[in-house]
Amino acid sequence: MGTYRINEIFYSLQGEGVRVGTPALFVRFSGCNQACTAATVGFDCDTDHTAAKEMTLAKIIVDLRSAGPRCEWVVLTGGEPALQVDRELIDGLHEAGYRLAIETNGSIELPAGLDWITVSPKMPEDRIRQRTVDEVKYVLTAGQPLPASTIQADHYLISPAFREGQLDPETLSWCLRLVQDNPPWRLSVQLHKLLGIR
Numbered sequence: 001m002g003t004y005r006i007n008e009i010f011y012s013l014q015g016e017g018v019r020v021g022t023p024a025l026f027v028r029f030s031g032c033n034q035a036c037t038a039a040t041v042g043f044d045c046d047t048d049h050t051a052a053k054e055m056t057l058a059k060i061i062v063d064l065r066s067a068g069p070r071c072e073w074v075v076l077t078g079g080e081p082a083l084q085v086d087r088e089l090i091d092g093l094h095e096a097g098y099r100l101a102i103e104t105n106g107s108i109e110l111p112a113g114l115d116w117i118t119v120s121p122k123m124p125e126d127r128i129r130q131r132t133v134d135e136v137k138y139v140l141t142a143g144q145p146l147p148a149s150t151i152q153a154d155h156y157l158i159s160p161a162f163r164e165g166q167l168d169p170e171t172l173s174w175c176l177r178l179v180q181d182n183p184p185w186r187l188s189v190q191l192h193k194l195l196g197i198r
């Protein structure tokens, strides 16, 4: 049995997207294949995902059980979880009784079997390999245009970027205008950052 490089496992609420507010266990995978900065995508990556513990699937399940014993949903996040998520992990977590959501930048095609897929592109869409998803979420700052998305999704979301933990009024106003001018795009605010929870 292999191991996975895990940054942290914790219990919280889904902080953004269509499923916002749903209690969820989070498995944060260590490492990413992007290095987002204000110069490349309009905002600096504010997720600390570099520290890692090597964990077996069995150990991940033990830690999930102790973090949130009654929780149904597990969110696989990062970093970039698609670098590590495989069928063994998906099948093992399903057998343990969990439903699985994933938050990915879309640069790697995912294995089958996930229950909810969120792609938040951090590159031009012609480099996105996960083409069919539940929701697409663009994180934008003031002045950034909305790409004409060709990803097949049930929900299209615009998320105003936070800067140093704050929601900049100019960015919020820009995103509100984009949503109003571009149906079916909808606004998704990062509730966990507004509430100061992780």
Ligand code: SF4
Pocket (backbone or CB within 6 Å): 032, 033, 034, 035, 036, 044, 045, 046, 047, 049, 078, 079, 080, 105, 122
């Ligand atoms: S893709 Fe996400 S986790 Fe990776 S560097 Fe960009 S913002 Fe950070």
